[in-house]
Amino acid sequence: MLGVVFSLVGLLLCSGELDVVIVGLGFVVVVGVGLLGGCVGGEVSSFFGGDLMSGVLIVLSLWLGILMIVASVSGGLSGDGSEMYMMMMLLLCFCLVLSFGFMDLFGFYLFFEVALIPIFMMIVGWGYQPERLMAGLYMMFYTLLASLPLLIGVMSLYGEGGSLVYKYMGLLGWGMGGMWWVFMMVAFFVSSPMFFVHLWLPSAHVEAPVAGSMVLAGVLLSLGGYGLLRVMCFLSGEVIEWGGYIIGVSLVGGLISSMICLCQVDLSCLIAYSSIGHMGMVLGGVVSMSYLGWQGALVLMVGHGLCSSGLFCLANIFYERFSSRSMMVVSGALVLFPGFVLWFFLVSICNMGAPPSVSMFGEVYLLGGLSKVWVGCMLVMMGMMFFAGAYSLWMYTYVVHGRGWLLFDGSVINVREYLVVFGHWLPLNVLVVGLDVLSMWV
Known part of the structure; x- marks a missing residue:
């Protein structure tokens, strides 16, 4: 100290x-x-x-x-x-x-x-x-x-x-x-x-x-x-009694948040609402009191932490050059940063749970854990996964294509910013090798 x-x-x-x-x-x-x-x-x-x-x-x-x-x-x-x-x-x-x-x-x-x-x-x-x-x-x-x-x-x-x-x-x-x-x-x-x-x-x-x-x-x-994972160990009786309501609110709320993402024009707001959807899956997995649910909760927390942080870093890089977070203004990045757009694509597909990212395995674990609670949970999670792919692809195509780049200040992407994005993407995909270690804590 x-x-x-x-x-x-x-x-x-x-x-x-x-x-x-x-x-x-x-x-x-x-x-x-x-x-x-x-x-x-x-x-x-x-x-x-x-x-x-x-x-x-x-x-x-x-x-x-x-x-x-x-x-x-x-x-x-x-x-x-x-x-x-x-x-x-x-x-x-x-x-x-x-x-x-x-x-x-x-x-x-x-x-x-x-x-x-x-x-x-x-x-x-x-x-x-x-x-x-x-x-x-x-x-x-x-x-x-x-x-x-x-x-x-x-x-x-x-x-x-x-x-x-x-x-x-x-x-x-x-x-x-x-x-x-x-x-x-x-x-x-x-x-x-x-x-x-x-x-x-x-x-x-x-x-x-x-x-x-x-x-x-x-x-x-x-x-x-x-x-929640810490206190669930000694509050299991109450969770069994009331957990169904919490799972319902978490999953349905996450589905609504995923649909709200399709209505956003601010890049940071879209990423923030996607975080609410992903953390709704985590809450559902924790309250499910199942082995797969707890495994998936930790794995998805790690994957979401890296992916969402990387997306906010990318949004800030665009904000520094366009002085705006509006996707209408930022659009057309492919013309200006063709190399940097690749990294934006790689982080965006990780946000939708594409392989081999850690987030995909976390969602699979949660899907198995929540399906044991009620089969309808699996249908809601499938809807969340669908909308996650929809808003992630929509965000990528809106930002990359178009002609809203007339407000560009002329500065290029430097090596430091490439390294920061790479620092988010690398563990997000490499940690798949040690996924069994992440699951051993249960």
């Missing part, structure tokens, strides 16, 4: 944009590897350690942390306040790693809430439009309002059992009867987000800077799924 403090102080004292980036990357690598070694290598103590699931999400957080620092070189790190912008990104990565590393429910809750502060500061301080203040308030209102019942539930569980360590709670099997467990999990439903409590997500994505959008889509949405 002392090393973390000295690194942050050194970051604030360094001068020059390149120095900020180098110090930030070094901080993420050194501190992240140390924490990861403690988490994956075994329990450091009874409340801090890790297992395979938390280790996978820690690696995802660190990898996306490095990519969002590199992607922000021409954004928040290129003007005044670049040191503070880097400080917010590093604090956010640090909170995410600790959230996944704590084996104690209160430690997870604490850093789950602390992570909202830097992302709120990033949206309000470095957002693109004047509406960023309202978007930040929406996010804080939804998340903080939903987290109060979670805090009450955590304290009630501690008063009943005397411990909040996951393994002890799973062994003793205590829980909360009645509707208390629903109030306790509302915070995870909002963070995921579930349909009906998703309105904060599109506005936050549209107004956030590139690093904020990448970490929101890549890791923060996974916090809700991770929290």
Whole structure:
């Protein structure tokens, strides 16, 4: 911890944009590897350690942390306040790693809430439009309002059992009867987000800077799924009683969100609503309480984190050159960036679950897990997969073809931006080789 403090102080004292980036990357690598070694290598103590699931999400957080620092070189790190912008990104990565590393429910809750502060500061301080203040308030209102019942539930569980360590709670099997467990999990439903409590997500994505959008889509949405997977172990009785309603809302809401994507003209809004559809599948898989459902939830969270973060990075690259996220204005990219369009195509087909991406295998797992709950779930998921292919192809063809490129500023795609996109696409397809390892945590 002392090393973390000295690194942050050194970051604030360094001068020059390149120095900020180098110090930030070094901080993420050194501190992240140390924490990861403690988490994956075994329990450091009874409340801090890790297992395979938390280790996978820690690696995802660190990898996306490095990519969002590199992607922000021409954004928040290129003007005044670049040191503070880097400080917010590093604090956010640090909170995410600790959230996944704590084996104690209160430690997870604490850093789950602390992570909202830097992302709120990033949206309000470095957002693109004047509406960023309202978007930040929406996010804080939804998340903080939903987290109060979670805090009450955590304290009630501690008063009943005397411990909040996951393994002890799973062994003793205590829980909360009645509707208390629903109030306790509302915070995870909002963070995921579930349909009906998703309105904060599109506005936050549209107004956030590139690093904020990448970490929101890549890791923060996974916090809700991770929290649900942790509490399901000792709330299984209540889930069996009420889980059917949650699965219905998640899947039908995801289908509606997928259809809404076909009506969007803003590139960031389309990607944000696609995230709601994918996370609806994850919520359904978690609540299904099946082996395949839990496997698919983790695999799809990893695949969605890489794919959605890459799409937001691509949207920001177009925004920097056209000063607009409207697909009508951005259209015609094939004429200007024929090489870069290939990478846009590769990430877009991963968004629809095309092989050999990790997302495809996650959807297949979820299809098998949810079909055991009710055959109708399989039909709804098939509709979600169809519309995912429809809006992904529509987004690609609209952006690539056309003649809306007259507002182009003349700048070309540089090597750094190619590397950032490649950094998203490579693990999204290479992790298929180790898919059995991702599934061993159940």
